[in-house]
Amino acid sequence: MPYSASTNIFSDILPSDDVLSQCIHCGMCLSACPTYELTKLERSSPRGRIKMIRSVANAEIPVSNIFAEEMNFCLDCQACETACPAGVRYGKLVEAARVFVDETFRKNSLKVRIKRFLLRRILADKNNLKLVSRVLRIYQRSFIKNIFEIFGVLRIFSRHLSEISKLAPKISGFFSDEKISLFSFPDAEVKYKTAFHFGCVMNVAFAEVNLDTIEVLKAYACEVYTPSEQVCCGSLHAHNGDIDFAKKLAGKNIDAFKQEKFEYLISNSAGCGAFMKDYGYLLKDDAEYSERAEMFSAKVKDVTEFLYAKNPARKLMPVSVTAVYQDACHLVHSQKIKNEPRELLKSIPGLILKETEGADVCCGSAGIYNVSRIEDSLHFLKRKVENINKVKPSLVIISNPGCLSQIAFGTEKLDHKVEVMHLVSVLRGSLYNDFSQKWKSSI
Ligand code: SF4
Numbered sequence: 001m002p003y004s005a006s007t008n009i010f011s012d013i014l015p016s017d018d019v020l021s022q023c024i025h026c027g028m029c030l031s032a033c034p035t036y037e038l039t040k041l042e043r044s045s046p047r048g049r050i051k052m053i054r055s056v057a058n059a060e061i062p063v064s065n066i067f068a069e070e071m072n073f074c075l076d077c078q079a080c081e082t083a084c085p086a087g088v089r090y091g092k093l094v095e096a097a098r099v100f101v102d103e104t105f106r107k108n109s110l111k112v113r114i115k116r117f118l119l120r121r122i123l124a125d126k127n128n129l130k131l132v133s134r135v136l137r138i139y140q141r142s143f144i145k146n147i148f149e150i151f152g153v154l155r156i157f158s159r160h161l162s163e164i165s166k167l168a169p170k171i172s173g174f175f176s177d178e179k180i181s182l183f184s185f186p187d188a189e190v191k192y193k194t195a196f197h198f199g200c201v202m203n204v205a206f207a208e209v210n211l212d213t214i215e216v217l218k219a220y221a222c223e224v225y226t227p228s229e230q231v232c233c234g235s236l237h238a239h240n241g242d243i244d245f246a247k248k249l250a251g252k253n254i255d256a257f258k259q260e261k262f263e264y265l266i267s268n269s270a271g272c273g274a275f276m277k278d279y280g281y282l283l284k285d286d287a288e289y290s291e292r293a294e295m296f297s298a299k300v301k302d303v304t305e306f307l308y309a310k311n312p313a314r315k316l317m318p319v320s321v322t323a324v325y326q327d328a329c330h331l332v333h334s335q336k337i338k339n340e341p342r343e344l345l346k347s348i349p350g351l352i353l354k355e356t357e358g359a360d361v362c363c364g365s366a367g368i369y370n371v372s373r374i375e376d377s378l379h380f381l382k383r384k385v386e387n388i389n390k391v392k393p394s395l396v397i398i399s400n401p402g403c404l405s406q407i408a409f410g411t412e413k414l415d416h417k418v419e420v421m422h423l424v425s426v427l428r429g430s431l432y433n434d435f436s437q438k439w440k441s442s443i
């Protein structure tokens with residue numbers, strides 16, 4: 001049944017008509033858009049999608065399969081926002097459109113129900129996520145996985161299932177929240193009072209990176225406050241049509257982090273940091289949280305943004321490696337953080353940093369895009385890996401868990417011999433002079 005916006009549900013979800021009318025149809029965003037580049041169809045461009053959103057919101061056209069498809073084909077990478085001279089906040093529009101599609105047109109679809117179950121009951125529930133992660137860890141380290149891979153067992157059920165299982169990040173040997181104390185202190189005098197958000201996927205699959213982040217913050221004379229009551233930031237929910245649940249998670253985080261205990265809230269995940277910086281906007285109409293959400297968001301800093309602005313209390317030791325840095329969309333386009341990670345890396349003695357073509361173009365990870373639209377995702381990943389391979393680095397450095405898994409998967413799949421590490425782990429290796437050990441354990 002075609003839905004129209006005559007019920008005004010869509011208009012209620014959309015930011016405001018002003019935002020929708022901001023697009024001046026100049027087309028400057030077209031060359032920045034990976035999906036437009038792939039199809040060359042206007043409807044797969046930011047400008048085309050904005051036109052469709054406006055038409056549906058004004059009830060000029062009904063919601064159709066094409067509309068739903070285009071809203072989900074979009075990577076929500078926000079490269080178009082960087083290119084846009086009119087300051088259109090496109091991400092807000094597409095995220096609202098996804099809510100509308102899932103709440104109306106696809107309300108009863110099995111795919112939407114499964115997605116909601118996984119995002120709400122597994123990802124956002126720390127205990128359930130740990131339980132699933134323990135099972136996955138056993139599978140990933142067992143001979144069963146090797147047998148499944150050798151005989152292509154998962155392929156029998158679905159080719160995608162086989163690819164998705166390879167894409168899943170390797171579950172850490174421990175979970176970081178079980179190792180990080182409520183307060184961590186530097187050896188030297190405390191200069192900055194920070195708090196740390198350890199994330200959901202980061203906590204179970206990049207536990208080492210979380211511990212490295214604490215160590216790096218300590219080396220920058222930070223006290224680090226890490227309350228265990230914190231939860232998933234909610235970005236994946238908001239980007240996938242479940243804004244209401246994202247708001248609940250935002251409220252829980254605001255309650256968990258006692259604001260008098262810190263001046264800066266540090267995130268080492270670009271997607272989480274970008275979203276927590278937006279809690280003020282997300283909860284602006286919430287009588288209970290709006291004020292605290294605004295204060296909370298003002299304290300959020302990406303780890304690279306924070307460190308670049310401060311000086312380490314320790315000397316940086318040489319790291320002999322030729323590396324490239326790949327921007328995470330939610331760092332470079334959402335948070336406009338481009339130079340800070342590069343400058344931090346350039347400050348490490350011995351590290352040769354090379355640039356690649358398309359470093360700021362989406363790798364196709366895009367939240368759960370690489371699971372829900374694997375074919376499209378692989379197209380973007382292939383181009384990313386080929387660009388990396390042109391400069392032949394021995395290390396790819398990234399600041400976001402989704403991109404880390406995606407690019408590691410891509411380099412292995414395309415047989416390009418290169419390691420992938422989070423920026424804080426490289427920095428930690430230099431600060432504590434143990435990069436070669438870290439390097440060996442990652443290969
Ligand atoms: S968010 Fe990315 S994929 Fe979506 S329209 Fe903008 S540039 Fe294109």
Ligand code: SF4
Pocket residue numbers: 022023024025026027028029030046047050080083084085086087088090
């Ligand atoms: S660059 Fe901005 S104003 Fe121009 S068409 Fe794209 S979204 Fe519209």
